[in-house]
Amino acid sequence: xxxxxxxxxxxxxxxxxxxxxxxxxxxxxxxxxxxxxxxxxxxxxxxxxxxxxxxxxxxxxxxxxxxxxxxxxxxxxxxxxxxxxxxxxxxxxxxxxxxxxxxxxxxxxxxxxxxxxxxxxxxxxxxxxxxxxxxxxxxxxxxxxxxxxxxxxxxxxxxxxxxxxxxxxxxxxxxxxxxxxxxxxxxxxxxxxxxxxxxxxxxxxxxxxxxxxxxxxxxxxxxxxxxxxxxxxxxxxxxxxxxxxxxxxxxxxxxxxxxxxxxxxxxxxxxxxxxxxxxxxxxxxxxxxxxxxxxxxxxxxxxxxxxxxxxxxxxxxxxxxxxxxxxxxxxxxxxxxxxxxxxxxxxxxxxxxxxxxxxxxxxxxxxxxxxxxxxxxxxxxxxxxxxxxxxxxxxxxxxxxxxxxxxxxxxxxxxxxxxxxxxxxxxxxxxxxxxxxxxxxxxxxxxxxxxxxxxxxxxxxxxxxxxxxxxxxxxxxxxxxxxxxxxxxxxxxxxxxxxxxxxxxxxxxxxxxxxxxxxxxxxxxxxxxxxxxxxxxxxxxxxxxxxxxxxxxxxx
RNA sequence: CGGGGCGUAGCGCAGCCUGGUUAGCGCGUCGCGUUUGGGACGCGAAGGUCGCCGGUUCGAAUCCGGCCGCCCCGACCA
Numbered sequence: 001x002x003x004x005x006x007x008x009x010x011x012x013x014x015x016x017x018x019x020x021x022x023x024x025x026x027x028x029x030x031x032x033x034x035x036x037x038x039x040x041x042x043x044x045x046x047x048x049x050x051x052x053x054x055x056x057x058x059x060x061x062x063x064x065x066x067x068x069x070x071x072x073x074x075x076x077x078x079x080x081x082x083x084x085x086x087x088x089x090x091x092x093x094x095x096x097x098x099x100x101x102x103x104x105x106x107x108x109x110x111x112x113x114x115x116x117x118x119x120x121x122x123x124x125x126x127x128x129x130x131x132x133x134x135x136x137x138x139x140x141x142x143x144x145x146x147x148x149x150x151x152x153x154x155x156x157x158x159x160x161x162x163x164x165x166x167x168x169x170x171x172x173x174x175x176x177x178x179x180x181x182x183x184x185x186x187x188x189x190x191x192x193x194x195x196x197x198x199x200x201x202x203x204x205x206x207x208x209x210x211x212x213x214x215x216x217x218x219x220x221x222x223x224x225x226x227x228x229x230x231x232x233x234x235x236x237x238x239x240x241x242x243x244x245x246x247x248x249x250x251x252x253x254x255x256x257x258x259x260x261x262x263x264x265x266x267x268x269x270x271x272x273x274x275x276x277x278x279x280x281x282x283x284x285x286x287x288x289x290x291x292x293x294x295x296x297x298x299x300x301x302x303x304x305x306x307x308x309x310x311x312x313x314x315x316x317x318x319x320x321x322x323x324x325x326x327x328x329x330x331x332x333x334x335x336x337x338x339x340x341x342x343x344x345x346x347x348x349x350x351x352x353x354x355x356x357x358x359x360x361x362x363x364x365x366x367x368x369x370x371x372x373x374x375x376x377x378x379x380x381x382x383x384x385x386x387x388x389x390x391x392x393x394x395x396x397x398x399x400x401x402x403x404x405x406x407x408x409x410x411x412x413x414x415x416x417x418x419x420x421x422x423x424x425x426x427x428x429x430x431x432x433x434x435x436x437x438x439x440x441x442x443x444x445x446x447x448x449x450x451x452x453x454x455x456x457x458x459x460x461x462x463x464x465x466x467x468x469x470x471x472x473x474x475x476x477x478x479x480x481x482x483x484x485x486x487x488x489x490x491x492x493x494x495x496x497x498x499x500x501x502x503x504x505x506x507x508x509x510x511x512x513x514x515x516x517x518x519x520x521x522x523x524x525x526x527x528x529x530x531x532x533x534x535x536x537x538x539x540x541x542x543x544x545x546x547x548x549x550x551x552x553x554x555x556x
Numbered sequence: 557c558g559g560g561g562c563g564u565a566g567c568g569c570a571g572c573c574u575g576g577u578u579a580g581c582g583c584g585u586c587g588c589g590u591u592u593g594g595g596a597c598g599c600g601a602a603g604g605u606c607g608c609c610g611g612u613u614c615g616a617a618u619c620c621g622g623c624c625g626c627c628c629c630g631a632c633c634a
Contacts, residue, residue: 021628473593508594
């Protein structure tokens with residue numbers, strides 16, 4: 001196929017839009033792949049949609065290969081389905097009514113609808129099943145950001161597996177894990193498969209696929225020796241051992257005027273920050289006030305505490321703090337107050353400095369178990385400098401984009417929808433489900449984050465908008481056409497830049513758009529009856545006679 | 557949801573503080589000419605409800621109030 005740039009809707013920009021921050025956002029907009037319509041809302045222009053479709057096709061092939069069956073469910077969904085599942089209350093769900101007042105939901109994924117259909121599965125003989133579709137998802141995000149990284153509307157491939165038992169679900173889950181690895185590999189995207197934090201739903205196992213990038217919302221933890229990888233939210237690191245002062249037989253008051261932060265406290269008392277503790281009062285969804293306690297040099301991991309409390313929570317207000325502890329924020333501690341204390345595991349052994357619940361005072365030598373009775377849990381966030389839990393190697397943290405997420409759902413939805421089947425033993429049982437999502441747009445953003453230089457994008461072949469970009473310089477239009485035709489005959493999709501522009505501008509656009517090879521046709525080369533073939537990613541350039549083009553392409 | 561920033565031609569911006577010609581600049585666009593292997597040059601031209609509504613004033617892009625939109629940070633570090 002040959003497409004002429006002179007007739008293509010391909011508005012490239014010399015400068016990045018002022019509101020773009022992420023590299024992928026800037027380059028996709030500048031290259032004429034996408035345009036913003038509103039916050040978190042993007043149109044895919046012709047070139048962008050070609051890339052999107054290529055990613056979609058790769059996903060389709062890999063999911064089909066594990067037995068997936070493509071179908072299509074509606075976006076507009078009766079609210080009743082969501083009330084049945086219990087997800088109607090989720091804040092990010094878009095809700096609307098028709099003119100008769102009937103309630104609808106715009107789904108953020110399609111578990112409800114697929115489970116609704118799965119009720120037609122009646123016998124174990126029909127299992128397992130993998131059903132999927134590509135469809136538009138809507139999310140009322142509090143804050144869209146980073147171009148394609150977090151949006152309010154996007155196409156997602158979501159697949160659902162239905163099995164007769166856990167073993168079947170495990171098998172379906174592993175099939176998808178394999179498919180996902182192949183999908184990202186084919187897209188030229190480096191990803192890491194990590195266990196995800198299950199959060200408020202609790203108990204469900206899920207894996208994330210994280211692509212390390214320059215910008216993103218996730219943090220990937222990697223061991224220098226390659227034997228450990230995790231999402232920072234769920235990562236287990238081995239922290240350093242604190243330098244404890246001499247222990248005391250009982251807590252001792254110490255006056256600390258004006259000391260509000262851990263840093264101040266450590267230097268004022270001349271103790272290791274790791275030998276202090278930090279108290280964070282929170283209020284759970286059902287109104288309980290809980291004191292979260294972590295080591296002074298640590299940070300609380302909100303997800304972990306949510307899991308531990310089996311409830312979401314918010315920070316306590318100043319008034320609540322004052323009423324419960326009799327002191328302000330900087331002087332709180334677990335001793336002598338009647339509140340539930342959840343202490344991090346690291347506070348189990350040793351003596352720590354804590355707030356005294358008296359403004360301007362702290363306590364030295366506070367010991368869990370002796371001076372207060374906490375519930376212990378792992379609620380600290382992993383931090384740079386922690387050691388690998390497997391080999392003791394150094395852990396690094398880098399930003400990443402979550403491009404895929406696969407869940408073992410179990411019977412959560414089948415129970416609510418009463419999606420049962422008759423098993424071999426004659427008993428009626430609930431379907432055991434899994435769900436598997438991947439976003440092509442996010443995948444594209446991640447690919448750009450991983451494959452670009454200062455001039456623009458360098459697409460991996462499998463997802464490039466066109467295989468070759470033929471730059472036709474003035475005076476050799478005829479030969480440029482012949483070159484494009486030769487590439488086309490060799491089965492390549494060709495973008496032929498036949499615009500009446502200067503060479504520099506065409507080269508700059510070619511670099512920006514990022515097709516894997518650029519073929520320059522100009523007077524300089526024509527004496528040899530040849531063209532210059534340049535590899536976008538490496539910059540290598542070779543002169544190739546036109547008749548040999550199709551044969552030479554593989555080894556540019 | 558909290559904080560900060562921004563909104564002036566297709567894109568990127570200045571002007572606003574200190575109100576007063578016909579609202580500018582660069583890029584892009586259109587026409588003519590010269591050019592033509594890394595974003596050329598000359599001449600000419602088009603293109604603006606200064607985000608919206610209201611107020612102050614003889615006079616508002618500029619000052620005041622309200623609203624809308626967009627971006628960034630935060631929504632653990634008490």
